[in-house]
Amino acid sequence: MDGLPPTESERARQRAAMFRRRRIVFGVVALAVVVLLVLAGIALGGLISRLVQDITGESDPGPAAVSATPTPSASPGPSEEPSSGPSPSGSASDDAGGSGSAEPTESPSGKPSDDAGDKPSEEPSPSPSSTAPEALEPPCRGSAIQVTAGTDKTVYDRGERPELALKVMNLSQEPCTLNVGTTEQVFEVTTAEGDDVFSTEICQADPQDQDMVLVPHDEQTALFEWNRRNSEKDCTERGELVDPGSYRLTVTLGDHSSQPVAFRLTDDKPDGQG
Known part of the structure; x- marks a missing residue:
């Protein structure tokens, strides 16, 4: 009957349905609030970070660059220490009527200097082995330079070859530069009477310039081993062995x-x- 009021059970069902609708609506509203709060927090965090960077002027550090320490390369040589003086390298390998076993090198006369029966070889030319300095001092004045001749012995037996020496010294109180090249x-070499016997100027092979700084009162020496043969004007001819006797060296x-x-x-x- 339409005019009858709802029973107690119907009212209970209506209240239960209304409660469920309210709970669903409340859950949706709560979820929306949570989502909004999360989004607002993210946006707020980014804004705060940007404000901090603007205030401090700093930014997030990037990856550090890897730096390598360069390894120095080996210097040539010639990086090398200069020798004690402008000493020539090499020695004659021929015998002057006797024994000799040094390695053959280049000859200033361009002639073999071995005796008969030995293999021909060439005589060395005096060549300084020291290295020219990078920063040179002023040139040496004539009065500051002293040149001295010398030999390793005063008497040479058969087959012994004289080692001739050219010694140079700076007598001044300041270092100076001098060309000591070949x-x-x-x-x-001359006889005791002054006759010409031998000279490195005759048929000298490939002479070289070499500037050297001479330290005050420091003697530098160039050595030359003579094979006891005379010099021939014709560079294609080999000089002859000189006779026993007295000789003089001038450098x-x-x-x-x-x-x-x-x-x-x-x-x-x-x-x-024997």
């Missing part, structure tokens, strides 16, 4: 010449040989 070096470096030094060649056999 273009400036001359070793001359020259540029405009500076030494006093002669005497030595003697004999025909005696070295000690220990």
